[in-house]
Amino acid sequence: MQTTKTYPKPEDILPHDKPMSLVDKITDFEPGKWIKATTSFDEKAFFYQGHFQGNPITPGVILLESMFQTCGLYLRISAETTPGFPMIMGRAVKVKNASFSKEVKPDQLIEISAKFKHKMMAFFVFDCEIHMDGKLVCHSELVLS
Template sequence: MTSDTEDGSRTIALDGIQRRLPHRYPFLLVDRVLDYAPGEWLLARKNVTANEPYFAGHFPQKPIMPGVLLIEAMAQACGLLAFVTREHEPGAELPDGAPLFYLVGVDGAKFKRPVVPGDTVEFRASLQRVVRGIWLFQADARVEGAMAAAADIRCTMRAV
């Protein structure tokens, strides 16, 4: 569900995320969209819990969220931004069925701090430009305002 709040922010709850992304547990890595501006930016959140399936095998004595999953979560935030941007374009028609936004590139990935059980990660995706069907984003993941990871992400939209 998408809703506008009294302060003008736009949120998307889990059911609205699931209408826009094909991912499901355990691979859906965005719990809620906190706010967005179509064509500009999106802020999303994930509450990292101790029972995430990857913690059983990813450093079980000192569990940390795998970096590749941080990249995937940032890419999911980018896909959500692309989707809401397309939804808000005047006269835009989305392909039959929900389109998929495929990850086509990751550049300059940096990891600054581990993400551990109990953390709340905020993902910010910023749309830089769209060139010949390739959407270019800057994305980052933060915990309590501290940078955990960042990358430049490219994706493209395809009909299902």
């Protein structure tokens, strides 16, 4: 018999409020390894106004922020479940080699994954990807402190 894992709601553990709370649901988590989450963006979201008229496309910076928030979720859950893991705010420090290969439109479900690479002093490094319909949309290395 397989048990279903339940995870906290992102809005219950991240310091973000709407409209900047961008991650809807944590779907999987492996301590010390990775976290996976999903989200979609409502067509009425503020960032679609004027981006672009008659052809709304999710700005790349919003996709990056959703990846940063997913990393923040990893750090928050790790702090709650791993003895000695520091509780940090998870401030965005660096975006390295961001690449965008597919447009994300309103109401399309995206899957975000953040793989923990390593910690150096107070910096946490992640490899992040966004997939939609099984295809890579965006990937980047992100650093948080």
